[in-house]
Amino acid sequence: MTAPLTPAQTIGPFLSIGLTWPDGPSVVDPAASGALRLGGRLLDGQGEPVADGLIETWQAGPDGRFPEPGGPARQAFRGFGRCLTAADGSWEVVTLKPGPLPAPGGATEAPHVDVSVFARGLLHRLVTRIYFADEAAANAADPVLRSLPDDAARATLVAPAVAGGYRLDIHLQGPRETVFFVA
């Protein structure tokens, strides 16, 4: 039996009332070994910061495993991050670098983080991924990156390393528009 799906609606401008978590950005304890900062800015089609957005992240741990409900690993590594964007459009989570993952057909997915973007003006969430620029060989073999039309499109998903972590801006629109996936 199938049931008709519930449609999405925009998160609106007042999302912080319901969705603020003090520990939202801490995918892992910032003091944990290997903890790094992953972040960037959320920008609109005019290059203006989106100051009322929400970024959520979901990813495997360094061993390629996902947190189990109630398990001890979940206490140490939640896999999930949530960060409201600031006045300058910036967001940041503290996390561990994910490991590679097996994919169908014997392929391997390069280390990546799945990202949901919510904001006023987005009637449905946007879905994107973040990869890591220092995984060039793995990225070159990644089936999702390979499915994109060209290097410019791929580059919108690959975060350069910076001191303490990785940074990548998400462009909702415009000449550097980020690749988004069907949500």
Add this chain to the structure above:
Amino acid sequence: MTAASGDGVHPPYDWPAYGSTRWRAPRRPLAVLPENLTETTGPLLGAERVGEWDHDLTRQHGGEPIGPRIIVHGRVVDGDGRAVPATLVEVWQANAAGRYRHPGDERPSAPLDPNFSGAGRTVTDADGRYRFVTIRPGAYPWKNHANAWRPAHIHFSVFGRAFTQRLVTQMYFPDDPLFPYDPIFGSVPEAARPRLVARFDLDATEPEWALAFRWDIVLRGRGATPFETPGP
């Protein structure tokens, strides 16, 4: 065309009647993400995120908020009709005067209520059921177009069990006269709009205490796991 349009369920991103979409809607075609491990798993957030009174928005302060007390309840199921148990449901809403407790909502014409924050949380039970007690929110004006008013609504955020099931949406109340004028409600394909509207529920209404509204939420099916997942 953006790919969210045309699925018969979700609104398109590009929807000019809602002015905020203009510089925020992507213009390029959406790519397709296969449902691999990161997509078929998801954050299983539950009771550890919910406080004692998070499900009752009328008991979070010293006194009771102004406005008609209501019960809002329902089930979270997936597209295959299966219950979604133990999943976090977060809500937020305006007060009875249509005012949000938010620095971005400063209208002097609508007062804040010192006894109402407007945020709630709960987790679904083993059968996917959730239940909130709150007050009925008011409609409120916004600046999208001349004499624009949002129909009364409660914002919902639901996780499900997989990244692909994540849903943020809004629940509306039956027979709202503002529906034909609201570009956000109207962004949903017409046949799917009734799914955003709760129904009055006399059976769950508590005598001399609160009217009840029932609203079921249907998330995407999780699909078949495409291949074996790593062991624990």
